[in-house]
Amino acid sequence: MYDFTTLVQSIGNFLHGQFSPGVATALEWTLVILVYLALYAILGLVLVYVERRVCAFFQLRLGPNRVGWAGTAQTVADALKLLLKEPVTVNKADKLLYNLAPFIITLAALTVISLVPFAKGLQAFDINIGLLFIVAVSSLGVVGILLAGWSSNNKYALIGAMRSGAQIVSYELSVGLSLLTMVLLTGTLQLSTIIETQANGWWIFKGHVPAIIAFFLYLTASIAEINRGPFDLPEAESELTAGFHTEYSGLKFAFFFLAEFVNMFTVAAIATTVFLGGWMPFHLGDWAGFNAVMDFVPPILWFFLKVSAVIFLMMWFKWTFPRLRIDQLLKLEWKYLMPLNLMNLVFTAILVYLGWHG
Amino acid sequence: MGTEAIIVFFIAAVVLVGGGMIASKLLAPTSTNPQKLEPYECGIPTQGPTHVQFKVGYYLFAILFLLFDVEMIFLVPWAVVMKNIGLTGLISAIIFILILGLGLLYAWKKKALIWE
Amino acid sequence: MEKIIFYILSAVILSLSLMSVLSRKLLRSAVYLFGVLTAIAGFYFLIGYHFLGAVQLTVYAGGIVVLIIFSILLTHDIDHQMPTPDWSRVAVAGALCVAGAVMFVQLLQGSLFSRVEAPEQSDLNTVGNTLLNPGGGGYLLPFEVVSILLLAVMIGAIVIAKQRHSVDDSSPEKQAP
Numbered sequence: 001m002y003d004f005t006t007l008v009q010s011i012g013n014f015l016h017g018q019f020s021p022g023v024a025t026a027l028e029w030t031l032v033i034l035v036y037l038a039l040y041a042i043l044g045l046v047l048v049y050v051e052r053r054v055c056a057f058f059q060l061r062l063g064p065n066r067v068g069w070a071g072t073a074q075t076v077a078d079a080l081k082l083l084l085k086e087p088v089t090v091n092k093a094d095k096l097l098y099n100l101a102p103f104i105i106t107l108a109a110l111t112v113i114s115l116v117p118f119a120k121g122l123q124a125f126d127i128n129i130g131l132l133f134i135v136a137v138s139s140l141g142v143v144g145i146l147l148a149g150w151s152s153n154n155k156y157a158l159i160g161a162m163r164s165g166a167q168i169v170s171y172e173l174s175v176g177l178s179l180l181t182m183v184l185l186t187g188t189l190q191l192s193t194i195i196e197t198q199a200n201g202w203w204i205f206k207g208h209v210p211a212i213i214a215f216f217l218y219l220t221a222s223i224a225e226i227n228r229g230p231f232d233l234p235e236a237e238s239e240l241t242a243g244f245h246t247e248y249s250g251l252k253f254a255f256f257f258l259a260e261f262v263n264m265f266t267v268a269a270i271a272t273t274v275f276l277g278g279w280m281p282f283h284l285g286d287w288a289g290f291n292a293v294m295d296f297v298p299p300i301l302w303f304f305l306k307v308s309a310v311i312f313l314m315m316w317f318k319w320t321f322p323r324l325r326i327d328q329l330l331k332l333e334w335k336y337l338m339p340l341n342l343m344n345l346v347f348t349a350i351l352v353y354l355g356w357h358g
Numbered sequence: 359m360g361t362e363a364i365i366v367f368f369i370a371a372v373v374l375v376g377g378g379m380i381a382s383k384l385l386a387p388t389s390t391n392p393q394k395l396e397p398y399e400c401g402i403p404t405q406g407p408t409h410v411q412f413k414v415g416y417y418l419f420a421i422l423f424l425l426f427d428v429e430m431i432f433l434v435p436w437a438v439v440m441k442n443i444g445l446t447g448l449i450s451a452i453i454f455i456l457i458l459g460l461g462l463l464y465a466w467k468k469k470a471l472i473w474e
Numbered sequence: 475m476e477k478i479i480f481y482i483l484s485a486v487i488l489s490l491s492l493m494s495v496l497s498r499k500l501l502r503s504a505v506y507l508f509g510v511l512t513a514i515a516g517f518y519f520l521i522g523y524h525f526l527g528a529v530q531l532t533v534y535a536g537g538i539v540v541l542i543i544f545s546i547l548l549t550h551d552i553d554h555q556m557p558t559p560d561w562s563r564v565a566v567a568g569a570l571c572v573a574g575a576v577m578f579v580q581l582l583q584g585s586l587f588s589r590v591e592a593p594e595q596s597d598l599n600t601v602g603n604t605l606l607n608p609g610g611g612g613y614l615l616p617f618e619v620v621s622i623l624l625l626a627v628m629i630g631a632i633v634i635a636k637q638r639h640s641v642d643d644s645s646p647e648k649q650a651p
Contacts, residue, residue, distance in 0.1 A: 084386055334422075
């Protein structure tokens with residue numbers, strides 16, 4: 001088995017052996033900050049590129065293919081361009097709130113990826129209430145969006161932010177309830193333990209029908225929660241230009257964009273962790289040979305493979321379904337997803353009581 | 359890492375956004391122009407105040423969200439211990455969910471879930 | 475270390491609460507309140523009550539604040555800035571505040587606080603088992619009563635909001651979509 005616990009511990013021990021405790025802790029923190037900021041930026045750049053290529057694939061176009069090998073340097077060039085653009089603050093904007101909004105959104109997006117378990121022992125923050133913490137912190141992002149829309153002194157931005165707020169808070173419930181359904185099966189909220197419970201099979205396989213229902217409920221609700229198509233009506237270009245970040249330019253706009261794509265990764269990572277076994281390799285019953293081959297693939301690769309599959313599914317959704325109207329959107333949540341979620345929760349509880357879970 | 363990770367990631371976010379803002383302020387060119395500072399409303403001069411009164415529907419959905427959010431929070435400890443708690447846990451949670459389901463049904467019948 | 479964090483959080487909470495009360499703009503007050511509520515969650519995480527901290531973030535910082543912002547946008551005159559009160563009112567209010575603070579400090583110093591050992595780490599299993607225990611020491615009945623309370627709140631909110639909506643119908647052109 002590949003285990004990163006010893007590696008991480010030896011780095012910590014090395015630092016603590018070389019320096020005084022205060023300096024060692026500071027170095028440790030700096031290291032974590034650097035690694036996660038790099039991860040945050042790279043995730044954003046890669047996902048924007050992938051999104052554009054996948055979109056082009058679905059629309060029978062080529063997509064970006066000039067800058068760098070097959071267009072891979074395109075997003076880096078875009079990021080540099082955004083850095084060099086003038087930050088314009090609109091007339092009568094509430095400057096304090098206008099500048100505060102990117103902080104809140106980035107804080108929410110960045111803190112959530114600290115909980116993602118990439119492999120055994122490769123997780124920055126393994127809190128015992130993991131899943132609840134994720135729900136809690138991602139619910140803070142909506143405040144940033146509302147502030148961005150309000151402070152911009154722009155009608156499109158304000159309407160976009162209000163719609164976004166109503167949408168995010170509604171769908172947050174379905175996200176929470178579908179994860180709660182899985183907590184019934186796992187019996188814990190800690191992400192590392194949730195993965196341990198899947199050593200003998202992923203929850204989507206051993207959780208019977210409720211797990212499959214919960215998976216699709218989670219995916220639908222969280223796509224809506226992060227404002228991605230087909231639920232991207234806060235930024236419906238044809239009606240509201242760019243929604244709540246219409247008046248943001250340059251790097252400030254880039255922070256919203258980055259947070260959006262990183263949130264997409266987080267959603268896929270949580271789906272992977274809770275439903276698809278996290279970094280656990282794929283095993284088939286008693287096929288010892290097959291299982292041994294699967295074990296050979298490093299867990300971090302497994303993790304990213306599964307995450308990529310879920311992300312591809314989300315992009316497929318986006319470029320296949322037409323955008324919903326706001327009344328249809330709220331109807332979908334409150335009249336379909338919510339009752340279904342509550343019923344699924346009760347059904348799973350009965351199943352767990354009868355002991356039919358894996 | 360323990361709970362101090364929250365502080366670490368708070369610092370990380372502040373460093374990222376604050377550093378980015380400072381960098382773009384230093385690197386980016388600036389030129390002032392009164393037209394540039396107008397709100398972007400597709401080229402038409404903006405009409406009337408921006409911060410108009412919004413309709414009550416937003417408030418209604420927000421309060422419904424809050425109530426179900428509290429319900430979800432109450433169900434979290436139940437979901438964690440459901441495996442060991444047996445029949446009493448199951449029945450009490452089902453009653454809990456049913457009562458709130460009644461609330462959802464009431465909202466549905468009163469047409470509070472319709473966006474007008 | 476913990477002491478430093480405690481004092482930083484306390485300073486943040488105190489100053490943001492003051493700013494929230496003293497701000498002349500409605501929405502800014504709400505934003506300062508958001509900061510206060512988030513910092514209180516920081517306290518819970520500091521003493522190891524992770525569940526309570528997450529609840530504080532979800533319900534207060536992510537829920538109540540959104541509700542407050544939505545209700546601010548419901549008001550007629552949103553951009554309204556409170557007029558600066560004249561000095562006599564400021565003086566009276568200031569004097570009352572100082573008197574209240576002095577009384578509060580006196581009360582605090584006069585009362586005997588028993589020193590409590592650091593509480594055990596809160597475990598969700600303990601919380602769940604206690605919450606759903608029908609026997610002595612359990613909180614099953616309050617748990618069920620909470621659902622009835624939530625139901626009552628929901629019905630009340632719908633009745634009030636729906637009533638208000640019919641009044642608002644008279645001037646629909648003033649409302650944004």
